[in-house]
Amino acid sequence: MHDCTIILKRYYSILLPIAAIAFTATLSGCGLVRPPVAPNPSTILADWDDVEPAAFHALTAGECAILTTERPNSQTVVFNLRSIAADEGTLRFERPSPAPTRGGSPAAAGPDVTVLPPEPITVTAFLGIESSRDAVREGRLVAAAIARLRELAGRAWAPIAE
Numbered sequence: 001m002h003d004c005t006i007i008l009k010r011y012y013s014i015l016l017p018i019a020a021i022a023f024t025a026t027l028s029g030c031g032l033v034r035p036p037v038a039p040n041p042s043t044i045l046a047d048w049d050d051v052e053p054a055a056f057h058a059l060t061a062g063e064c065a066i067l068t069t070e071r072p073n074s075q076t077v078v079f080n081l082r083s084i085a086a087d088e089g090t091l092r093f094e095r096p097s098p099a100p101t102r103g104g105s106p107a108a109a110g111p112d113v114t115v116l117p118p119e120p121i122t123v124t125a126f127l128g129i130e131s132s133r134d135a136v137r138e139g140r141l142v143a144a145a146i147a148r149l150r151e152l153a154g155r156a157w158a159p160i161a162e
Contacts, residue, residue, distance in 0.1 A: 037139030038146055041124035046149035048119060051093045054148040055079050058091060061144035062125070062137050074098050081127065081141075087134055089127035091141055095119050118153055 046054075052069075055077075059065065063084040070078040075098060079091040097119070123145045125138035 036143040036147075037136060038143035040135070040138045040142045041122050042142050042146055043120050043122045044146050044149055045118045046121050046153045048095055048121065050149055050152040051077050051121065053152060054123075054145040055091055055093070057148035058141045058144035062091075062127075062141035064089075064091075064127075064137075064141065083127055083134065083137055085134065085137075087128040087137075089125065089134075089138075091145065092122075092124045092126075093145075094122045094124070121149065123149075 064081040067080045075095050077093045081089050123142050125141040127134040127138050
């Protein structure tokens with residue numbers, strides 16, 4: 001016991017600032033990192049067959065769940081959502097033209113897989129009612145969907161993003 005007391009007294013002037021720095025560093029690590037927000041609507045050059053995985057990926061960032069999925073035509077997919085704040089809305093993916101024919105480079109995807117060429121896809125989110133929209137959550141949905149579309153573009157598969 002006597003040796004510990006001597007060591008503590010000797011290094012007290014060094015240990016106290018180190019402990020204060022360590023404590024302060026842990027406090028700053030507790031801050032919440034907010035997900036990115038994108039302009040709503042946004043357009044990206046991506047693969048149409050990646051729209052559903054992108055929507056599922058966006059749910060976490062937007063704190064939403066899919067209630068139903070609608071496909072009014074071959075150029076539009078609409079996911080009807082409910083947010084954690086009980087706001088209802090939509091996550092909409094639209095492309096300007098009908099589905100292209102299969103093509104692309106099978107060598108890039110693998111021996112038995114053909115890849116569709118990328119096309120412009122517009123992602124739009126709407127949550128709440130017209131007079132009281134949740135613009136931040138909408139921007140998070142769009143940003144997360146675009147990020148996942150970007151990860152999957154030109155690939156036959158990709159690991160599930162975190």
